[in-house]
Amino acid sequence: MAKIIVVTSGKGGVGKTTTSASFASGLALRGYKTVVIDFDVGLRNLDLIMGCERRVVYDFVNVIQGEAQLRQALIKDKHCDNLYVLPASQTRDKDALTREGVSKVIDELIHDGFEYIVCDSPAGIETGALMALYFADEAIVVTNPEVSSVRDSDRIIGILDAKSKKAEAGESVKTHLLITRYNPKRVEGGDMLSLDDVQHLLRIPLIGVIPESETVLQASNDGTPAIHLHNTDVSEAYKDVVSRLLGEQKPLRFIEVPKQPFWKRLFGG
Amino acid sequence: MALIAPPDNSASPFEFRSAELRLVAFAPATLDPVRLEAGLRNKLGGGEHFLTGEQIALDFGSLPETPDAVEVAALAALLRRYSLNLVAARGGNKDQLAAAREAGLIVLSDEGMAPAAPAPQTATTERTPTLIISRPVRTGQQIYARGGDLVVLALVSAGAEVIADGDIHIYAPLRGRALAGARGDTSARIYTTCMEAEIISVGGVYRTLDETLPASLKSKPAQVYLDQERLVIEALSDIN
Numbered sequence: 001m002a003k004i005i006v007v008t009s010g011k012g013g014v015g016k017t018t019t020s021a022s023f024a025s026g027l028a029l030r031g032y033k034t035v036v037i038d039f040d041v042g043l044r045n046l047d048l049i050m051g052c053e054r055r056v057v058y059d060f061v062n063v064i065q066g067e068a069q070l071r072q073a074l075i076k077d078k079h080c081d082n083l084y085v086l087p088a089s090q091t092r093d094k095d096a097l098t099r100e101g102v103s104k105v106i107d108e109l110i111h112d113g114f115e116y117i118v119c120d121s122p123a124g125i126e127t128g129a130l131m132a133l134y135f136a137d138e139a140i141v142v143t144n145p146e147v148s149s150v151r152d153s154d155r156i157i158g159i160l161d162a163k164s165k166k167a168e169a170g171e172s173v174k175t176h177l178l179i180t181r182y183n184p185k186r187v188e189g190g191d192m193l194s195l196d197d198v199q200h201l202l203r204i205p206l207i208g209v210i211p212e213s214e215t216v217l218q219a220s221n222d223g224t225p226a227i228h229l230h231n232t233d234v235s236e237a238y239k240d241v242v243s244r245l246l247g248e249q250k251p252l253r254f255i256e257v258p259k260q261p262f263w264k265r266l267f268g269g
Numbered sequence: 270m271a272l273i274a275p276p277d278n279s280a281s282p283f284e285f286r287s288a289e290l291r292l293v294a295f296a297p298a299t300l301d302p303v304r305l306e307a308g309l310r311n312k313l314g315g316g317e318h319f320l321t322g323e324q325i326a327l328d329f330g331s332l333p334e335t336p337d338a339v340e341v342a343a344l345a346a347l348l349r350r351y352s353l354n355l356v357a358a359r360g361g362n363k364d365q366l367a368a369a370r371e372a373g374l375i376v377l378s379d380e381g382m383a384p385a386a387p388a389p390q391t392a393t394t395e396r397t398p399t400l401i402i403s404r405p406v407r408t409g410q411q412i413y414a415r416g417g418d419l420v421v422l423a424l425v426s427a428g429a430e431v432i433a434d435g436d437i438h439i440y441a442p443l444r445g446r447a448l449a450g451a452r453g454d455t456s457a458r459i460y461t462t463c464m465e466a467e468i469i470s471v472g473g474v475y476r477t478l479d480e481t482l483p484a485s486l487k488s489k490p491a492q493v494y495l496d497q498e499r500l501v502i503e504a505l506s507d508i509n
Contacts, residue, residue: 151408151427151428152408154407154408154426154427154428155407155408155409155428157405157407158405158406158407158408158409158410158426158429159409161404161405161407162410201426201427201444203405203423203424
């Protein structure tokens with residue numbers, strides 16, 4: 001049975017697209033046939049992060065409006081065999097997304113044997129974001145450890161509870177908290193909310209913590225999802241997130257200030 | 270959402286629905302624009318505030334009996350500067366109400382507005398069932414228990430609003446707004462197991478809690494009630 005997972009946050013710039021790209025790649029690396037859909041019509045970004053921007057011919061809106069076949073719009077990822085990208089349109093506006101249209105595309109993806117459908121939501125709480133979350137079975141709520149991001153996440157969790165298809169059917173969307181740009185040093189210094197603070201405020205289960213890192217910027221500029229930058233904290237953290245979503249137990253990592261080696265402490269390195 | 274409804278030819282071009290508008294009464298004790306302005310600035314500050322965008326009914330009831338001509342238009346403009354929309358008036362003498370009507374306000378009959386006196390709890394033997402909410406009330410959500418009490422068994426987030434015509438019980442942190450006695454019941458109370466509210470109100474008397482609560486109240490079980498016109502926040506541990 002296919003699973004539809006929305007990556008959402010309310011607030012912009014917290015790492016939704018970065019997360020969608022790495023998370024979808026991670027699922028594909030684990031062998032699942034996965035598609036990641038960019039719902040940010042008009043401001044498409046996912047194709048850049050996935051490094052397939054030069055291969056976009058048709059897009060999500062073309063498919064919805066019957067101007068292209070789904071298979072013409074799906075772009076095969078260059079890193080993973082099981083992964084496809086459905087890019088957003090750069091030129092249309094977000095009202096081009098209709099619920100019937102999105103539903104039809106999702107049904108077709110399920111029919112084509114996709115096991116995970118990852119929906120990369122735009123920021124805000126308007127049409128694009130509502131469409132991205134409407135069909136979701138599960139949600140990853142991306143939150144930075146600061147109050148405005150937490151507030152917006154709270155808002156989007158409320159919308160998931162009230163306006164998703166599951167909510168309309170009296171069920172609930174399984175909601176996971178993903179904290180990104182976490183910097184243990186700044187938490188210790190008191191200028192960033194701690195993990196406990198964020199969890200205390202939002203009260204939903206934590207699926208992972210992605211440390212703040214230069215790696216993310218390098219990865220986006222390079223068009224490679226960060227999960228592929230092996231032996232980096234960010235890559236490892238995203239792999240843990242994928243494992244936890246698949247039901248495996250993984251202890252949290254990268255949430256403490258790294259201990260300096262003895263000789264560095266000694267010489268004040 | 271963008272669901273397109275099929276055109277239904279049998280439908281009437283409009284329908285009447287029962288609607289209840291929530292007005293906030295603004296009861297000035299003076300008509301001196303300078304003093305009013307100073308008071309508004311002091312209470313609401315410069316930017317957004319907890320009453321931003323509210324519809325206001327001008328209540329002449331607290332004015333001393335003076336034959337002063339009321340400059341309703343100027344008063345409306347003053348309120349608008351604080352993002353308050355003056356839409357109605359009530360409780361004045363004939364001249365005052367005439368001035369209000371002239372300025373385009375709706376004149377409300379006094380019976381229409383509840384919070385006047387200890388009248389509201391009349392002989393309603395029928396009891397409205399308590400509204401019980403067992404999921405978190407998140408930022409931007411609003412819950413209203415019309416005509417009765419409200420029980421919330423989960424978190425009320427900052428930016429969320431819980432309203433009841435009766436009492437409000439929250440068995441979790443209250444971080445948003447809680448308005449008990451929304452139709453003027455001054456005996457209503459708010460109870461929470463963890464007091465971190467932004468705004469509390471009982472029977473129309475508001476208080477913003479932007480200054481930090483004392484340690485004896487912050488994040489502690491507490492109740493809120495009206496003592497005369499004064500809103501009291503009390504730690505529940507103080508009672509026993």
